[in-house]
Amino acid sequence: MTQEEKKTHAFSSEQLETVYSMIGSNEPALFSVLQQLSKKYDEETKLQLTKEFCLNCHSDENSRVGMEFLYMNGLYSDLKTLIDKNALSTNSLNKELADIYSFMLNRRVNKEGDILKFTNEYLFNVQDSTIECLIIFMKIYGYYERLEYEMFEKYQEELTEKLLNVDNTLLRIYFQIRENELLYIFHWKKNEVKIARKYALNILENTLNQEKKCDVLVDLGLTYIFEDYDKAMNYVETALENAYSYNLTYYIKGIKNNVIPFICAYFNKLEGIHTEDLEERAHILLKTGRKKEAATLLNNLENKSPFQEYFLGLAIDSVDLLNSSYNRFIKEQNDYFSAQFPKKELEARGVKLQ
Structure with a gap:
């Protein structure tokens, strides 16, 4: 469920009057509204009053x-x-942007529509x-959905130029x-x-979207998995606290059932750790x-993911499976970060990779 579905907000008459007094023929820009509300209210109240x-x-x-504000939050x-x-x-211009946001909303909520077909x-x-x-x-976004992350470089210069306008x-x-x-x-x-991490931290500093904060905090934690258990867990635990604060049950379940067990298992800190997830x-x-x-559990899985193949390679000490996992992370998912998991195991076994 989304943030808006999980938390309703009751306003005082004073709070509503603060908003409605700004609406009219000479109303301030939305940015100025946010600035004024920031001086008086907490983050969630500011978000809901701006809405x-x-x-x-x-x-x-x-x-x-306002459409961009509501979409991004x-x-x-x-x-x-x-x-x-x-x-x-x-x-x-308003009518045309309504068409674009309508497509984006349908894509986000109903997973319908070919984004590259629409834009082309x-x-x-x-x-x-x-x-x-x-x-x-x-x-x-359309290319990212295809895992073609390198396409960002094709459009980066044009995007930077347009953003300046x-x-x-x-x-x-x-x-x-x-x-x-x-x-x-x-x-x-x-x-x-x-x-x-630099870009992720900037997002955290500027977004009011609590679900986005949970996503980014979890990802930040995972970036430390090869470096520092405490930093990894600090970010993930902050994400969990945030999820509890806003009753984001999807994130609570995912963090407790998948993310925390994954990090704790990787660092072999397993006291009190339980999960319902078969892979974990x-x-x-x-x-x-x-x-x-572990091998028995993993062998029962059909169409194994690269991660499941990595775990099975560890379970039966198979260089072939670890090598397959490594290549699949790169060729199928274009994910050089996750490829480090089987890569490190292969290197520990003396296997040289290109």
């Missing part, structure tokens, strides 16, 4: 920027309302830097978050973890010397 402003604002510009049902409002606008066939009725940036972002402050901030998300994934998958159970069995039991 109210977005849904009720009068200016065309705030209505447009995971407020999808509210975004649908604002999309419908913009679709009825007499402003051609899209005809610009309005020449505007916001539209141009969104289309470039969507193209890169965005004159709305809040749009620039959220487009920068989008770019940082792409950069941190790009560098992480290339096993350039120090660079990836096998991982724990490996670390406790019960390799035959």
Whole structure:
């Protein structure tokens, strides 16, 4: 479930008056609204009050920027309302952006639509830097879904040029978050973890989206798995605390059942660790010397993932399986970071890799 579904927010009359007093013919830009609310309210209250402003604002510009704000903060049902409002606008730019956000929302919520087909066939009725940036972002997302992370480099220069033409402050901030998300994934998958962390930390500093924070905190923790148990667990435990604070049950389950057991098993710190996940159970069995039991569990799995092949290679001490896992991480998933797991085991066995 999304953040908006897991947490409702009751406002005082004073809080609502703060928002509604800003709405009208001379209303401030959305960025200024956020700044004013930041001085008075906590992060969640600020988010929800800004949502109210977005849904009720009068200016065309705030209505447009509001769609980006709601989308990037995971407020999808509210975004649908604002999309419908913009679709009825007499402003051609608002109408066109409503079409784009409608496609993005459908992709996010219903997993429907070919993103590369949409962007390649899209005809610009309005020449505007916001539209141009969104289309470039969507193209890169489409290639990332295909695990073609290197395609980011093809569009990076054009994207940077177009971003310079965005004159709305809040749009620039959220487009920068989008770019940082792409950069941190790009560098992480290339096993350039120090660079990836820089972009991940920037996202944490600038987003109000608690689900996004959980994702990034977990990923940051995993970047330390070859270096530092305490740093890895600190980030993951912070993600878990965040998930509990906002009742994000999907993240609570995933962190407790998959992420924490994975890190603890890798560092062989298994006291009190339990999991329902079969793959992680096998991982724990490996670390406790019960390799035959681990192999039995893993052999029952069909269409093994590269990670499952890696675990089975450890269980039966198979260089062939470890080598296959290594090559699959690179060739099938374009993931040079995860490829380090079988690579380190192969190197420990004296196998030289290119």
